[in-house]
Amino acid sequence: MEFRHLRYFVQVAEDLHFARAAARLGISQPPLSQQIRQLEDELGVRLLDRTSRRVTLTYAGGMFLDAARRTLAEADKAATVARRAASGELGELRVGFNASAPFIPQVAAAIHAYRLRYPDVQLALSEVAGPAQVTAILADALDVGFLRSAAAPALPPELTATRILRERLVVATRPDHPLAGRAGLRLADAAAHPLVVYASDRSGGFTEELFALMRASGAEPRIAQTVREVSTLLGLVAAGVGITVVAESLCALQSAGLVYTSLADDSAVSAMWLVHAAASPPAAANFVAIVTEVAG
C-alpha cells in the first residue's frame, strides 16, 4: 500500500465517479481503476461497489475512507513537523541561567521576545551554576546557558560564547556603613571590610574573579560569611554581617537595609555571556539570534 492508493481512493470516494476523480488527480481513468483494484486486492476487501452507472462505498469502504483520511493527515503533519522543527519553530529549548541572569532586563526581554516569536517551542529554564552549564551543554542536557564571567570564558572548541552585557560592579552595604555612598570608592577600600560572598561551588567563579580583582588592586579580601543564594547574600549584608560586591544589575533588588555604591576602578566590571554549542539545534540558534539582537 502506498500513499498513491490512499489519495486516489479518497478522491474516488469523494466524487463517486472514476473519470471525474481521475481528472482531479491529473491522471486518466484506466490507471485509477487499476490502482483502486490493486488496493482492494491487497486489503482483500471490496471498498467500492461499482456498476457502469453508479459507484457507491461499501461499509468497509466507508470505514477505510475515514482511516485513509487520518493517515494522509498524519503524513501531512509529519512533513510539517519536520519543516517546523528544522526552522526551529517547534521543539524544546533548554536554557540554563545563573543566579543573576533573571535580574538583567535584557535577558528577560530576550526570553519574552523569543516566546512571542516561537510560541510552539517548549522553553525549559533551569538555574545552573556557570561552569556546570558548560558541562551540561557538552552532555546535551542543556542547549544554551547564561553565565557571568569578566573575560571570555575558556571553552572547548565545539562551544561558542557571546557577550551580551558588560556592566560595572557596585558595593552593597548597610546605609549606616562607613563606605555607603562614598564617592570614588575603590576595590581596595571594599577589601578592607569583611565580605559576604557566594560559596565557591555556587558562585560560578564570580567570587574568585572578585578576589583576583581585589588582590590586583593591592588588597587581601577577608570572608565574613559564605552563602548560596542572592537573597541570603543581600539579607546578611542588610543585617550587618559584612559587605559584598555585586554586578550593577543587582541594584534592581532594593531593600530598606541596603545601599549600593559605585566602584571607581576601571577593572571593576563584569559581563554576562551566552554559551551555546557551535552545532546548535535550530531552536537554540534562533534563541541566540534573538538574544544578541535584543541584548547585544
Add this chain to the structure above:
Amino acid sequence: MEFRHLRYFVQVAEDLHFARAAARLGISQPPLSQQIRQLEDELGVRLLDRTSRRVTLTYAGGMFLDAARRTLAEADKAATVARRAASGELGELRVGFNASAPFIPQVAAAIHAYRLRYPDVQLALSEVAGPAQVTAILADALDVGFLRSAAAPALPPELTATRILRERLVVATRPDHPLAGRAGLRLADAAAHPLVVYASDRSGGFTEELFALMRASGAEPRIAQTVREVSTLLGLVAAGVGITVVAESLCALQSAGLVYTSLADDSAVSAMWLVHAAASPPAAANFVAIVTEVAG
C-alpha cells in the same frame, strides 16, 4: 512522499547504519541512500547527519521519526479497519425489534451470543413496529429487524425474512374469568368476550392477524379497549377490562391477576421473523447467521 520513504527512514533511524538498514529492508544500500536523500529533498529538511563513519539523527529528524512512526501506524490501522469492517467484526449494527421480541428467550440468547462473538460492533437496538421496520431497513435507517407475522411477510425483493420461531397463541384472562384454565379452549370462545388489543398503528399487524383468525373460526371479535404497550395490555386484562390473545412467549410475564390458557385451534399460531436486506452489511450478515443458529 510515499510510504517507502517513511519505512526506509524509520529503519535507518533505528539502525543508524545505512548498510544494515538496507539489509533489513531487503534492498541494497545505494537505493536506500537515494530514497533518504529524495525524502530530505522533498521536505527541504536534513533528517540525518552522516559522515562515512557515523550516522546521527538531526533534531528535525528526531521529530520526523515520531511522526513517521505515527503515520505508518495509522496506515496499518486503516488496513486493519477495512478488513475487520469487511468481516463484520467492526462497525455498527442497528437492530429493530417489536414489543414482544425481548421476551423471547431465543432472541435474547442470540443477541447475547452476538455481543460475545463480535464485541467491537456497536449494537444499536431500537423498538420499532413491524411494518415500520421494513420501511426503516429500506431507508437504511436499520440493518435488521425482528417482527411478528403468522405467515411470511410480504416484502420487496431486496429484503429477506427468516422465520426464527413458531409459537402457539394463548388467551390471557383474570384467574376468575370463566375462560381461565378451560381445557380445549378455542378462538371462537375467546372471540365471544370483549378484547383488549394493541392499537393498529402499534400492533404491527398482530391485531389484524388475530381478528382474521377469529373470523375464520366463525366468530366476530369485539374490542373492549385498545392499548399501546404490553404492560398496559396485560394490566387492563388483570383489571378485568377484557381478555386478550398473545403469543405463548409472553407467558414469561406473570402476574397475580393473570392466567394464560392454551388455545386448541390448529390455526392459533404466530411466528417471529428476522428481516434483513439481501445485500446486508457484513455485521448484519453475521447477526443473521448467529440468530438463525441460536434461535432457528
Add this chain to the structure above:
DNA sequence: CCGATCGATACGTACAGCCTATCGATCATG
C-alpha cells in the same frame, strides 16, 4: 432501439526504483 455514459480491459511506453561496481572519506592498527 439507439446513442450516451461509464467503468473495465488490452497493450504499449517511459520513468523510477533497484541492482552491481566503484569511489572517496574516515578511522583503527601495527
Add this chain to the structure above:
DNA sequence: CATGATCGATAGGCTGTACGTATCGATCGG
C-alpha cells in the same frame, strides 16, 4: 605513519510498474 577496513555517495544499466491511448461491454434515458 602507512595500510587496510568500514561506510556512505556516486555512476551506469536494467526491470517492473504506473500511466497513457484505444476500445470493449454494460446500463440507462429518450
